[in-house]
Amino acid sequence: MTAVLRTDRVSRRFGALQAVREVSFALEAGARHALIGPNGAGKTTLVNLITGVLTPSGGDVFLEGERVTSLSSHLRARRGMARTFQITTLFPNLTVLEAVLVALCERNGLGASFWIPVARRIREIEEAHRILSDLHLAGDAGTLVRVLPYGKQRVLEIAVALATRPRVLLLDEPAAGIPGSQSAEIFSVLAGLPREVTILFIEHDMNLVFRFAERITVLASGSILAEGTAKEIAGDARVREVYLGEGGDA
Amino acid sequence: MLSALPGVLFDGVAYGSLLFLISIGLSITLGLMNFINLAHGAFAMVGGYVCVVSTLRLGLPFGVALVAAFAAAAIAGAVLERLLYRRLYGRSPLDQVLFTIGLTFMSIAAATWIFGSGQQPVRLPESLLGQTRVLGVDVGVYRLFLIGIVLALASGLALLVTRTRFGARIRASVDDARTSAGLGIDVDRVFSVTFTLGSGLAGLGGALGIDVLGLDPTFPLKYMVYFLLVVVVGGAGTIVGTLAAAMVLGIFDVAGKYYVPSAGAFVIYALMVVLLLLFPRGLLRRAR
Amino acid sequence: MSVAFSLPDSRWRAGEIAFWVAAALVYVIFPSDLVLASQVLITGLFALSLDLILGYAGIVSLGHAAMFGTGAYTAGILARHGWGEPLTGLVAAGLAAAAVAFVTSFIALRGADLTRLMVTLGIGLLLYETANQAAEWTGGVDGLSDMQVRDLFGVFPFDIRGRTAYLYTLAVVFLVFCVARRIVHSPFGLSLRGIRESPRRMAAIGSPVQRRLVAVYTIAGAIAGIAGALLAQTTQFVGLEVLGFSRSADLLIMLVLGGAGWLYGGLVGSALFLVAQSRLSRLNPVYWQFWLGLLLVLAVFFAPGGITGAIAARWQKGGRR
Numbered sequence: 128m129t130a131v132l133r134t135d136r137v138s139r140r141f142g143a144l145q146a147v148r149e150v151s152f153a154l155e156a157g158a159r160h161a162l163i164g165p166n167g168a169g170k171t172t173l174v175n176l177i178t179g180v181l182t183p184s185g186g187d188v189f190l191e192g193e194r195v196t197s198l199s200s201h202l203r204a205r206r207g208m209a210r211t212f213q214i215t216t217l218f219p220n221l222t223v224l225e226a227v228l229v230a231l232c233e234r235n236g237l238g239a240s241f242w243i244p245v246a247r248r249i250r251e252i253e254e255a256h257r258i259l260s261d262l263h264l265a266g267d268a269g270t271l272v273r274v275l276p277y278g279k280q281r282v283l284e285i286a287v288a289l290a291t292r293p294r295v296l297l298l299d300e301p302a303a304g305i306p307g308s309q310s311a312e313i314f315s316v317l318a319g320l321p322r323e324v325t326i327l328f329i330e331h332d333m334n335l336v337f338r339f340a341e342r343i344t345v346l347a348s349g350s351i352l353a354e355g356t357a358k359e360i361a362g363d364a365r366v367r368e369v370y371l372g373e374g375g376d377a
Numbered sequence: 378m379l380s381a382l383p384g385v386l387f388d389g390v391a392y393g394s395l396l397f398l399i400s401i402g403l404s405i406t407l408g409l410m411n412f413i414n415l416a417h418g419a420f421a422m423v424g425g426y427v428c429v430v431s432t433l434r435l436g437l438p439f440g441v442a443l444v445a446a447f448a449a450a451a452i453a454g455a456v457l458e459r460l461l462y463r464r465l466y467g468r469s470p471l472d473q474v475l476f477t478i479g480l481t482f483m484s485i486a487a488a489t490w491i492f493g494s495g496q497q498p499v500r501l502p503e504s505l506l507g508q509t510r511v512l513g514v515d516v517g518v519y520r521l522f523l524i525g526i527v528l529a530l531a532s533g534l535a536l537l538v539t540r541t542r543f544g545a546r547i548r549a550s551v552d553d554a555r556t557s558a559g560l561g562i563d564v565d566r567v568f569s570v571t572f573t574l575g576s577g578l579a580g581l582g583g584a585l586g587i588d589v590l591g592l593d594p595t596f597p598l599k600y601m602v603y604f605l606l607v608v609v610v611g612g613a614g615t616i617v618g619t620l621a622a623a624m625v626l627g628i629f630d631v632a633g634k635y636y637v638p639s640a641g642a643f644v645i646y647a648l649m650v651v652l653l654l655l656f657p658r659g660l661l662r663r664a665r
Numbered sequence: 666m667s668v669a670f671s672l673p674d675s676r677w678r679a680g681e682i683a684f685w686v687a688a689a690l691v692y693v694i695f696p697s698d699l700v701l702a703s704q705v706l707i708t709g710l711f712a713l714s715l716d717l718i719l720g721y722a723g724i725v726s727l728g729h730a731a732m733f734g735t736g737a738y739t740a741g742i743l744a745r746h747g748w749g750e751p752l753t754g755l756v757a758a759g760l761a762a763a764a765v766a767f768v769t770s771f772i773a774l775r776g777a778d779l780t781r782l783m784v785t786l787g788i789g790l791l792l793y794e795t796a797n798q799a800a801e802w803t804g805g806v807d808g809l810s811d812m813q814v815r816d817l818f819g820v821f822p823f824d825i826r827g828r829t830a831y832l833y834t835l836a837v838v839f840l841v842f843c844v845a846r847r848i849v850h851s852p853f854g855l856s857l858r859g860i861r862e863s864p865r866r867m868a869a870i871g872s873p874v875q876r877r878l879v880a881v882y883t884i885a886g887a888i889a890g891i892a893g894a895l896l897a898q899t900t901q902f903v904g905l906e907v908l909g910f911s912r913s914a915d916l917l918i919m920l921v922l923g924g925a926g927w928l929y930g931g932l933v934g935s936a937l938f939l940v941a942q943s944r945l946s947r948l949n950p951v952y953w954q955f956w957l958g959l960l961l962v963l964a965v966f967f968a969p970g971g972i973t974g975a976i977a978a979r980w981q982k983g984g985r986r
Contacts, residue, residue: 178869180865199868200868200869201867201868201869201871201872201873201874202871204868204869204870204871205871209869209870210869212865212866212869216863216865216866216869217862217863217866218858218859218862218863218866219862219863220858220862221858221859221862222672224672225672225855225858228672228855229852229855229856229858229859229867229870229872230870232852232855232856233856233867233870233871233872234870234871237852238852238853238856238872238873238877239852239853239877239880240851240852240853241847241848241851241852241853241854242847242851243851243852244674244675244847244850244851245672245850245851245852245854245855246672246674246675246850247675248852252672287866287870288869288870290870291870291871407779413778413779413782461962461966464966465965468965470725470778470779470782471719471725471917472965474725474727474782474917475917475918475921475961475964475965476961476962476965476966478914478917478918478958478961479957479958479959479960479961479962479964479965480958480962481958482954482955482957482958482961483954483955483958483959483962484958485954485958486951486952486954486955486958487955489951489954490951490955598910602786602787602790605782605783605786606783606787609779609780609783613779639798640794640798642790642794643791643794643795643798646787646790646791646794647791649783649787650772650784650787650788650791653772653776653780653783653784653787654772654775
């Protein structure tokens with residue numbers, strides 16, 4: 128089994144609400160995997176369980192064979208799990224360059240180094256600039272994050288996640304709130320990533336999903352409804368019902 | 378030693394009742410607007426001074442003075458909320474802390490300038506002086522009166538919050554202000570009315586408490602810790618939690634000062650640290 | 666290589682050099698105000714330590730005086746009981762304060778903002794009460810006097826006019842400042858700012874947030890302790906108020922005046938506050954308190970985006986320095 132990320136009957140309840148029910152899910156190495164489902168299906172909750180932001184009420188999470196269920200999120204991040212947030216979670220008063228830099232420093236184990244100034248870390252600074260130009264943000268390096276237009280902030284979210292050189296990249300609605308032309312651009316960047324990076328993304332825009340995803344998992348009411356290739360899911364009547372039967376989505 | 382226990386407990390409950398009365402406004406404000414109001418004690422102080430002026434300078438009966446105290450503090454709360462507090466609801470905790478410390482300083486300076494820095498005397502009505510026997514224990518009539526009033530008010534508040542439509546709006550807004558606004562609840566008005574009510578109650582507590590807590594211009598700073606303590610330990614936004622915390626703290630403070638006088642206020646601060654360690658979200662925090 | 670253009674680089678700026686030169690010149694220009702000048706530097710260092718946790722790491726503390734007072738009493742008690750050597754006393758005070766900070770960090774840094782506020786406040790009050798009760802060691806309400814502070818380096822006595830005290834204070838404050846400056850410009854400093862902005866994001870990129878906060882809290886505690894020790898050694902007296910809430914509150918006000926989130930905020934704010942206080946509060950303490958309160962209220966309303974906004978505005982300019 129080449130599953131780089133696996134959940135085993137993972138569940139999470141909030142009081143009386145069972146947000147995620149016994150979801151067993153496997154992410155193959157190098158996959159381009161989409162997680163879709165109607166609002167409230169539990170997608171973000173599942174990602175929060177995988178990344179350690181939430182502790183499961185039951186079940187386990189495995190990263191590259193290692194049981195990480197009780198590991199805090201920062202330790203999982205250290206082990207190569209990166210994520211972006213549905214609601215932009217960045218550093219409002221840092222510059223774009225600093226935002227990426229701070230991730231690079233963490234990755235290179237410099238986070239605790241307190242003597243040598245950051246400005247002298249040429250290697251990290253150059254790499255930060257490189258990441259920014261790959262994502263067409265080079266011109267904004269000195270801009271404060273909170274001044275950045277929303278679309279670019281979403282791209283920066285991905286840049287920060289990529290800076291940690293992850294093995295697994297979990298993207299929560301990366302193109303949320305971005306007009307069509309720009310979101311296609313974001314996805315073409317993702318498409319350009321090497322296969323060493325396994326990608327799981329939550330998305331609502333079906334065009335993007337069908338164009339980009341090689342495998343799709345459909346979540347509804349906290350459980351997996353269907354799983355398969357893009358063609359299989361597109362043809363699945365249950366999926367259509369749960370989605371379009373509710374008035375359509377995206 | 379133990380024979381004094383019922384008396385100590387009784388005094389502790391009386392003290393706790395006062396703490397509850399003053400702190401409940403702070404608790405609801407914090408739970409509702411997520412606003413750290415370190416100046417809350419100033420409203421209590423306003424009530425206290427209005428009561429003193431009413432009874433000693435204007436010669437009004439005690440009951441009227443209490444109503445005046447409530448009204449004055451409530452009006453002050455309403456005005457300040459509308460003009461100042463309202464603009465700071467979304468701000469960082471630091472901004473809120475600095476603003477309310479600033480208000481506190483201003484109120485202390487104003488009180489010193491108007492009334493001087495000494496303790497204010499209070500003239501209680503004859504009917505509330507002396508002692509009486511309850512369940513075989515000699516208790517002060519005034520303290521009994523205090524407990525009675527506060528328990529009645531607490532029940533009234535509980536009824537207001539659980540049985541009335543307005544109370545439902547408060548509860549909804551505490552749980553989720555944005556959704557409540559989306560449902561058509563005039564959240565601004567809920568904030569205003571609650572703040573006003575909370576300040577009024579604090580003023581009433583300040584007036585009732587002159588005999589127990591004393592009254593001088595440093596009142597807001599001196600007792601700020603206690604009010605915050607009650608709110609944080611009891612859980613912001615709950616009536617029962619605030620009442621429980623106020624009672625626990627009241628009893629422990631009185632008992633501590635009686636049985637271990639050399640430790641002074643040490644007991645209460647140590648207790649706070651312990652309680653916060655065990656219940657970082659308060660005794661009865663509403664689950665968000 | 667123009668690559669570092671958008672990072673605040675760490676070279677000493679002309680303004681900074683001017684500041685320290687001016688501070689040194691005070692010795693010559695205002696020989697009769699050296700006691701006040703020492704106070705400004707000491708309080709400025711104390712404010713800097715608070716800024717490390719407040720302006721850089723985002724922790725609102727109302728009890729920072731706890732570490733300051735610990736340092737003061739440590740140096741004071743040592744000097745009273747025969748250990749009057751100032752430099753080692755300074756180090757001991759710093760270590761003691763660091764220990765207090767480290768131990769309390771585990772409860773002070775838990776929970777949401779209000780809980781942290783309360784716990785830091787409570788710890789400050791607890792220590793105050795402890796010092797009050799332990800009158801045998803601390804002198805209680807009367808304060809700790811009778812300290813035998815030895816000559817600096819065995820050569821320079823601490824004289825009444827405060828000349829040795831001033832140079833000693835200036836040197837220590839400058840050295841500690843340099844250390845703080847390095848910390849702030851380091852990757853660690855960057856991660857602290859990241860934590861202030863978004864602890865969630867920092868955790869998601871693998872940063873051990875809690876550990877970093879404990880580290881900065883301890884370092885800030887040590888610095889506050891050193892400031893406290895300086896106060897004790899130069900005035901040869903330690904009063905209970907070193908642990909009092911007013912000290913912690915006044916400190917916040919100084920950071921408002923000078924601006925939090927940049928190295929000189931504490932020093933500038935302390936200078937403004939203490940000089941104003943020495944002139945105005947003498948006239949009428951009530952007015953002083955009133956205007957101080959009003960200043961705070963106005964600052965919160967009119968500083969762009971509030972105090973924290975003012976920090977951000979500074980960083981915006983800083984990014985292009």
